[in-house]
Amino acid sequence: MRLSIASRGVALAGLFLASGLAAAIAQDDGYANLPYPGDNDTGLYVALRGSMVG
Amino acid sequence: MALRGSHDTGFGGSLLLGGHLPYGFKVEAEALFQHRPYDTKTLDGVTTTATGFRDTTAVMGNLLWELPLAEATGLPIRPFIGGGAGMAYSQSRLNDNPVGTNTYLQASDWRFAWQALAGVKFDVAPGARLTAQYRYLRADGGRSRCATSGTPTATCLSGNNQSQSVDVGLELDL
Numbered sequence: 001m002r003l004s005i006a007s008r009g010v011a012l013a014g015l016f017l018a019s020g021l022a023a024a025i026a027q028d029d030g031y032a033n034l035p036y037p038g039d040n041d042t043g044l045y046v047a048l049r050g051s052m053v054g
Numbered sequence: 055m056a057l058r059g060s061h062d063t064g065f066g067g068s069l070l071l072g073g074h075l076p077y078g079f080k081v082e083a084e085a086l087f088q089h090r091p092y093d094t095k096t097l098d099g100v101t102t103t104a105t106g107f108r109d110t111t112a113v114m115g116n117l118l119w120e121l122p123l124a125e126a127t128g129l130p131i132r133p134f135i136g137g138g139a140g141m142a143y144s145q146s147r148l149n150d151n152p153v154g155t156n157t158y159l160q161a162s163d164w165r166f167a168w169q170a171l172a173g174v175k176f177d178v179a180p181g182a183r184l185t186a187q188y189r190y191l192r193a194d195g196g197r198s199r200c201a202t203s204g205t206p207t208a209t210c211l212s213g214n215n216q217s218q219s220v221d222v223g224l225e226l227d228l
Contacts, residue, residue: 008218008220011220015186015220015222018186042073042074042075042076043073043074043227043228044071044072044073044074044227044228045071045072045073045074045225045226045227045228046069046070046071046072046225046226046228047068047069047070047072047082047185047223047224047225047226048067048068048069048223048224049067049068049069049070049185049187049221049222049223049224050065050066050067050221050222050223051065051066051067051068051086051088051189051219051220051221052063052064052065052219052220053063053064053065053066053088053089053090053217053218053219054061054063054064054090054217054218054219
């Protein structure tokens with residue numbers, strides 16, 4: 001499957017829209033004020049990501 | 055000789071350890087892998103199906119900045135931009151399809167690499183965020199060996215290994 005630059009742009013826009021939708025749902029579920037490091041806080045995190053590569 | 059290999063869409067993944075810094079800055083140590091399969095080659099103007107791969111393994115140090123959107127709006131969305139630098143090992147091979155005795159291009163090389171990142175994170179649970187990002191990764195000056203038939207022996211070109219990817223994942227505070 002070959003994706004054009006335009007298709008990748010549409011896919012990325014879809015991800016952003018899905019993110020926004022999920023965030024709105026999360027807000028309705030009371031996740032809007034989850035604890036998060038503030039301006040003067042530090043801490044460690046780990047992340048795992050999968051990629052679609054062009 | 056004019057030789058060009060074309061990639062199909064590939065896949066990859068990354069694992070990283072990050073640190074929250076003051077004022078929305080983040081610093082990360084990241085290991086990543088990308089695999090892109092070749093599907094066609096063009097040799098002296100003639101395009102035929104091909105097989106092979108271009109793999110990239112890299113270790114990168116990143117600096118990101120999160121826009122304070124969540125603090126300003128109350129929405130659990132955290133857009134970010136950033137970049138990184140490190141070393142990338144590029145390995146590639148381009149063959150006929152089906153695989154015969156000819157290998158048209160071969161490379162295996164460590165090179166300086168840099169990347170640009172932009173995306174969003176959104177909070178899904180205390181200390182847990184889903185992430186979606188765009189990544190432009192580039193390693194400059196990788197050397198390749200080429201041949202029109204048989205096995206490549208001589209260095210034929212020095213070029214850039216660059217990729218674009220869309221990454222999705224999960225981020226957890228320790």
